[in-house]
Amino acid sequence: MPLEFNEIRQLLATIAQTDITEVTLKSDEFELTVRKSAQEKLTAHPNQIIEVGKSPVLETPVTKSGVEVPAPPSAIDKRLVEVASPMVGTFYSAPAPGEAPFVKVGDRVRVGQTVCIIEAMKLMNEIEAEVSGQIMEILLQNGEPVEYGQPLMRINPD
Numbered sequence: 001m002p003l004e005f006n007e008i009r010q011l012l013a014t015i016a017q018t019d020i021t022e023v024t025l026k027s028d029e030f031e032l033t034v035r036k037s038a039q040e041k042l043t044a045h046p047n048q049i050i051e052v053g054k055s056p057v058l059e060t061p062v063t064k065s066g067v068e069v070p071a072p073p074s075a076i077d078k079r080l081v082e083v084a085s086p087m088v089g090t091f092y093s094a095p096a097p098g099e100a101p102f103v104k105v106g107d108r109v110r111v112g113q114t115v116c117i118i119e120a121m122k123l124m125n126e127i128e129a130e131v132s133g134q135i136m137e138i139l140l141q142n143g144e145p146v147e148y149g150q151p152l153m154r155i156n157p158d
Helices: 003-014
Strands: 024-026 031-035 043-044 050-052 054-060 080-083 090-094 114-119 123-128 133-138 151-157
Touching: 003 024, 050 090, 050 133
Parallel strands: none
Antiparallel strands: 024 031, 043 050, 050 054, 080 151, 090 114, 114 123, 133 151
């Protein structure tokens, strides 16, 4: 049974919190090896690049048929400000199921405005915009797991 990317991210987050320095996962469809040193931090990025410190560990995945998974876009607009997750948890775009999202792409936000919620250990943590501007991208779907420091959305500042 193939692993979903979110399952791999959760595994990496768990490994990052331990003294484990190397893990290899093998299946008929892929092989993944993760190595870290004791002083380096393991980070999972939403664009499927996983780094240990500054050296890439997971490069472009290749399926059994030899087809490469598309690489992430190389250029992100440098003037955009990322709203990053301050914790590991679950991303929620709205205050409750069935309610309107806090923000949508194209919305204007002000400093201190709630843009989403991260649930961690049954606590709902409101995430606020640190700059005023326009929401250009929302990088997660409602209910997706999120890692510490992972970008949640990008704002074009005023």
